[in-house]
Amino acid sequence: MIGRLGNTIAAIATPIGEGAISVIRVSGESAIYKVDSRFKGRQSLSKAKSQTAHFGRIINNQNEIIDEIICTIYRAPKSFTGEDTVEISCHGGIHVTRRVLECILETGVRPAEPGEFTQRAFLNGKLDLSQAEAIADLIQARSDKARQTSLDQLEGAISRQIHVVREKLMQSLGLLELELDFSEEGIALIDKKKVENLFELGISEIDHLLKTYKYGKVCREGVRVALIGAPNVGKSSLLNVMLKENRAIVTDVPGTTRDFIEEKMTIEGVLFRMTDTAGLRETEDTVEKEGVYKTWKVIQRSDIIVLVHDNTKTIAKDELNLLETINKEKRKELIIANNKIDLQTERNPLKGIPEETLVVETSALDNTGIERLKETLFKKVFNQTQAENNESVIITNERHYSALLSAKQSLVSALDSLKNGESEEFVAVDLRAAVDSLGEIIGIVTTEDILNNIFSKFCIGK
Numbered sequence: 001m002i003g004r005l006g007n008t009i010a011a012i013a014t015p016i017g018e019g020a021i022s023v024i025r026v027s028g029e030s031a032i033y034k035v036d037s038r039f040k041g042r043q044s045l046s047k048a049k050s051q052t053a054h055f056g057r058i059i060n061n062q063n064e065i066i067d068e069i070i071c072t073i074y075r076a077p078k079s080f081t082g083e084d085t086v087e088i089s090c091h092g093g094i095h096v097t098r099r100v101l102e103c104i105l106e107t108g109v110r111p112a113e114p115g116e117f118t119q120r121a122f123l124n125g126k127l128d129l130s131q132a133e134a135i136a137d138l139i140q141a142r143s144d145k146a147r148q149t150s151l152d153q154l155e156g157a158i159s160r161q162i163h164v165v166r167e168k169l170m171q172s173l174g175l176l177e178l179e180l181d182f183s184e185e186g187i188a189l190i191d192k193k194k195v196e197n198l199f200e201l202g203i204s205e206i207d208h209l210l211k212t213y214k215y216g217k218v219c220r221e222g223v224r225v226a227l228i229g230a231p232n233v234g235k236s237s238l239l240n241v242m243l244k245e246n247r248a249i250v251t252d253v254p255g256t257t258r259d260f261i262e263e264k265m266t267i268e269g270v271l272f273r274m275t276d277t278a279g280l281r282e283t284e285d286t287v288e289k290e291g292v293y294k295t296w297k298v299i300q301r302s303d304i305i306v307l308v309h310d311n312t313k314t315i316a317k318d319e320l321n322l323l324e325t326i327n328k329e330k331r332k333e334l335i336i337a338n339n340k341i342d343l344q345t346e347r348n349p350l351k352g353i354p355e356e357t358l359v360v361e362t363s364a365l366d367n368t369g370i371e372r373l374k375e376t377l378f379k380k381v382f383n384q385t386q387a388e389n390n391e392s393v394i395i396t397n398e399r400h401y402s403a404l405l406s407a408k409q410s411l412v413s414a415l416d417s418l419k420n421g422e423s424e425e426f427v428a429v430d431l432r433a434a435v436d437s438l439g440e441i442i443g444i445v446t447t448e449d450i451l452n453n454i455f456s457k458f459c460i461g462k
């Protein structure tokens with residue numbers, strides 16, 4: 001992909017479907033000239049100034065008028081890709097958009113590959129790698145928090161922070177390497193204690209960033225919540241009242257929900273992926289059995305489990321066992337929704353549950369405790385990550401996280417070597433590795449594999 005920079009490329013940049021307008025992007029050395037050869041308007045595009053829009057008609061190689069369009073001209077380097085670019089706005093039908101694209105491709109312009117526009121922006125120095133990744137995240141953002149963290153990343157918050165840490169390490173590396181050059185003469189250029197302090201500072205700064213990842217992941221991907229429990233306790237009813245719509249079927253027949261149902265909702269700008277599941281019980285019904293099996297799968301992949309209990313009944317042995325199993329999983333949060341509190345209560349319906357268990361009293365019938373349940377869900381995630389909540393830089397991307405992790409490991413090993421008085425060569429090798437890992441995040445150090453892997457996940461036209 002990289003070797004072909006310079007070719008002119010084109011793609012539809014808007015989703016395929018009917019809309020008021022579609023946009024076709026054309027970028028590369030001959031973009032303006034090629035589009036101009038198919039454009040009929042008051043002024044030739046080749047003479048047009050940058051950042052100007054031109055109304056006209058687009059024609060094919062048979063001189064047939066295909067559509068009325070507006071071309072926006074961007075001249076290099078003042079464009080998204082850094083190259084000459086034309087954005088053609090045409091009428092937004094599937095057929096007409098394809099025909100307009102065809103007119104451009106007929107001139108020898110090549111169809112763009114996924115992410116190729118953004119890749120060009122990166123290769124032309126308009127964006128660094130973490131900013132390029134932020135574009136994909138911003139487009140995919142499904143909540144306000146996700147949008148906010150991607151936008152910060154796009155605006156260079158992560159890049160700046162990484163640059164700062166990396167620069168400091170580079171200075172130590174420079175000194176170390178210089179000292180290595182003079183080692184024969186026995187000249188000591190560096191103050192060991194000072195370098196140790198610098199490494200320690202670097203480790204703590206990286207640690208700081210690593211810690212924001214848990215919060216970042218939640219912002220980006222949302223929180224997975226499973227509503228589980230015995231049949232007929234009101235799981236589907238609770239899902240419906242939380243969503244404020246009749247999404248799941250509710251009946252008084254135990255075993256109503258067979259397959260799990262997934263729906264998204266936001267609480268204070270954070271995405272929660274709610275899953276209603278089939279009630280857990282021993283059953284001979286083949287379909288229900290499959291549903292129960294799937295419930296276990298949902299439990300495994302959820303961050304928070306809401307065990308729904310029917311408060312008119314004393315908690316059963318099966319429910320207590322379930323609680324114990326979930327509690328064993330340290331990474332899962334648990335809430336009990338003690339439901340149907342509008343009905344006559346059993347005297348001590350939750351007898352035997354561990355003392356520290358969080359219980360929210362609810363009634364899906366008259367809406368009692370629903371806001372409290374939502375608030376509790378939110379707090380389960382955000383109380384623990386509150387410190388990171390106010391951070392300006394938040395790591396959301398797994399690639400960044402693992403690069404930071406390996407930078408930290410290299411730095412710890414460099415510090416160990418230094419403290420143990422090992423050869424400075426060892427220290428320098430580890431330090432170089434740490435600097436390179438940080439460079440990978442912003443794309444200073446990259447391989448073609450890394451790039452292809454990132455940009456191929458984009459869709460065409462991005």
Ligand SMILES: Nc1nc2c(ncn2[C@@H]2O[C@H](COP(=O)(O)OP(=O)(O)OP(=O)(O)O)[C@@H](O)[C@H]2O)c(=O)[nH]1
Binds near residue numbers: 232256
């Ligand atoms: N009084 C009262 N009835 C409720 C409440 N929540 C649910 N119900 C009733 O309980 C019955 C079962 O509700 P569902 O929401 O289908 O229960 P479920 O846990 O999804 O059941 P399965 O899908 O069979 O596992 C229905 O008749 C609901 O109307 C509540 O808070 N109070």
Ligand SMILES: [Mg+2]
Binds near residue numbers: 235237248256276277
């Ligand atoms: Mg149900």
